[in-house]
Amino acid sequence: MKRPCYCILCALAAAAVAALLFVAGPSASAQPPKPISFINDVAPILKENCFACHDTKKRSGKYDMTTFEKIVAGGSNGEPITIGKHDDSEFYTLMVTKEERRMPPRDKGEAVPKAKADIIARWIQEGAKLDAGLAPKADLVKELRVRWAPPVPAEKYSFPTIVNALAFTPDGKQLVVGGHHELTVWDIASAKLVTRVRIRAERAYAMAFLPDGKLAVAGGRPGQEGDVRIFNLAAKPKEMQNGVAILDGVNDPLTMVKQLLDADDSVLCLAVSADGKRLVSGGCDRTVRVWDLTGGVAAAKLEQTVENHADWVLGVALSADGKYLLTAGRDKTAKVWDLKAKESVLTFPEHQNIVYGVAMKADGTVGFSVGADKQLRNWKPTGEGKQIKAGGGHGDDVFKIVAHPKEPLLLTASADKSIRSWNMETLANVKTFQGLTDFVYAVAVSPDGKQVAGGAYDGEVRIWKTDDATVVKAFNASPGYVVKVAATPKK
Numbered sequence: 001m002k003r004p005c006y007c008i009l010c011a012l013a014a015a016a017v018a019a020l021l022f023v024a025g026p027s028a029s030a031q032p033p034k035p036i037s038f039i040n041d042v043a044p045i046l047k048e049n050c051f052a053c054h055d056t057k058k059r060s061g062k063y064d065m066t067t068f069e070k071i072v073a074g075g076s077n078g079e080p081i082t083i084g085k086h087d088d089s090e091f092y093t094l095m096v097t098k099e100e101r102r103m104p105p106r107d108k109g110e111a112v113p114k115a116k117a118d119i120i121a122r123w124i125q126e127g128a129k130l131d132a133g134l135a136p137k138a139d140l141v142k143e144l145r146v147r148w149a150p151p152v153p154a155e156k157y158s159f160p161t162i163v164n165a166l167a168f169t170p171d172g173k174q175l176v177v178g179g180h181h182e183l184t185v186w187d188i189a190s191a192k193l194v195t196r197v198r199i200r201a202e203r204a205y206a207m208a209f210l211p212d213g214k215l216a217v218a219g220g221r222p223g224q225e226g227d228v229r230i231f232n233l234a235a236k237p238k239e240m241q242n243g244v245a246i247l248d249g250v251n252d253p254l255t256m257v258k259q260l261l262d263a264d265d266s267v268l269c270l271a272v273s274a275d276g277k278r279l280v281s282g283g284c285d286r287t288v289r290v291w292d293l294t295g296g297v298a299a300a301k302l303e304q305t306v307e308n309h310a311d312w313v314l315g316v317a318l319s320a321d322g323k324y325l326l327t328a329g330r331d332k333t334a335k336v337w338d339l340k341a342k343e344s345v346l347t348f349p350e351h352q353n354i355v356y357g358v359a360m361k362a363d364g365t366v367g368f369s370v371g372a373d374k375q376l377r378n379w380k381p382t383g384e385g386k387q388i389k390a391g392g393g394h395g396d397d398v399f400k401i402v403a404h405p406k407e408p409l410l411l412t413a414s415a416d417k418s419i420r421s422w423n424m425e426t427l428a429n430v431k432t433f434q435g436l437t438d439f440v441y442a443v444a445v446s447p448d449g450k451q452v453a454g455g456a457y458d459g460e461v462r463i464w465k466t467d468d469a470t471v472v473k474a475f476n477a478s479p480g481y482v483v484k485v486a487a488t489p490k491k
């Protein structure tokens with residue numbers, strides 16, 4: 001028989017049970033403390049404190065901790081866990097040791113908080129067991145993600161949403177805005193909220209309508225997960241809330257019709273080819289993925305995966321003929337990729353700073369990029385990628401660039417609180433769209449090209465006429481949020 005344990009942990013647990021008994025009165029029966037669950041209690045601690053160095057890529061000490069099987073097997077020093085004996089298990093002792101060699105290493109991070117190290121100790125004492133139903137080879141990052149449920153958005157926001165993405169509906173009558181764990185759909189004529197679509201992603205970073213009227217959305221939860229999903233905004237509402245239709249894009253397969261990608265970090269950008277047959281996305285995993293939608297969304301096929309940037313991919317664009325893929329990176333470059341030959345064509349380095357967005361002239365002869373150098377630049381997308389011109393630009397970082405659907409115009413959104421339109425040939429500034437009072441992260445053009453929409457960090461959305469920059473509508477896209485008037489305006 002196993003000897004009872006007298007360690008401080010069990011003593012504490014016993015004290016807690018005693019306290020419970022005392023509160024509940026003598027009639028309550030003694031409940032043994034709930035056993036530690038590996039996936040619910042242990043794995044989250046490892047994810048937070050260890051995975052940064054002990055995942056499949058880094059494997060510090062040849063130790064990958066992202067599956068139960070590998071945790072038990074250990075690294076170059078062999079098995080780090082002695083079942084039942086936490087004091088004999090490096091897996092635990094390295095967390096709490098007073099010696100120089102600690103985990104995480106002393107110069108690399110804070111010690112694991114005592115309460116959490118105690119959980120690891122108890123798990124080892126209880127037999128270092130895996131939860132029933134979980135495979136020893138299961139990817140823990142994925143398993144933790146699956147167990148996470150998104151919160152239901154508040155009926156009334158107490159803080160403004162950050163608008164990272166916008167899209168006009170194909171009929172041009174409504175505007176879809178990225179909210180907090182939801183998409184909000186606004187009727188443009190009345191500036192009224194008509195539909196709320198709950199989504200798993202905390203934020204939507206990019207959106208595009210497909211030819212069949214479905215909406216592709218790239219998003220994520222920073223540092224946790226990212227996805228590309230396709231939504232049917234015409235699905236039957238789950239309920240009505242004060243006249244607003246509520247769609248369940250988390251669990252209802254008639255609303256969230258297809259998941260193209262489930263990633264470990266946010267997906268930041270998205271583009272759909274002019275013929276709607278290709279969809280590309282890029283994000284924090286530095287990877288660009290290209291899907292073939294020739295057979296429709298249901299039969300979408302991942303066609304290729306492009307790892308061409310050394311850092312986050314912040315912008316993507318496709319040439320009209322579908323031959324070239326343009327990408328913008330946090331690695332301070334814009335790049336061109338030949339989709340058919342599956343090879344890199346060129347790197348455009350002139351921004352010398354973060355490149356946030358890319359676009360291409362419809363005939364494929366000119367590439368455009370914007371970045372943290374505040375500049376709009378155009379360049380030859382073939383040969384050596386020579387710069388044609390630095391077009392000047394904005395007073396601050398330029399976050400987004402989109403091409404007008406009908407005219408040779410470009411639209412850019414900036415931290416200088418404005419959107420500007422530019423002549424594609426001369427890079428002359430045509431109009432400046434004003435009135436937003438914070439960083440402008442999102443810009444969209446209506447399908448007929450007559451309206452431009454911008455969305456800002458403080459939840460404000462504005463719609464202007466493209467030709468004369470007069471305001472059509474202005475509203476805050478945070479449902480129920482009462483805009484607080486700041487005593488001193490934010491610079």
Ligand code: HEC
Binds near residue numbers: 052104
């Ligand atoms: C900042 C990076 C970093 C973090 C975070 C980190 N480790 Fe390590 N770990 C290392 C390095 C580097 C080694 C190899 C050198 C060594 O063994 O001291 C290592 C080795 C180990 C080993 C020995 C593996 C073997 O067989 O050689 C164990 C066990 C270990 N870590 C456990 C943990 C645990 C548990 C955590 C989380 C609480 C953690 N580490 C967090 C960097 C890290």
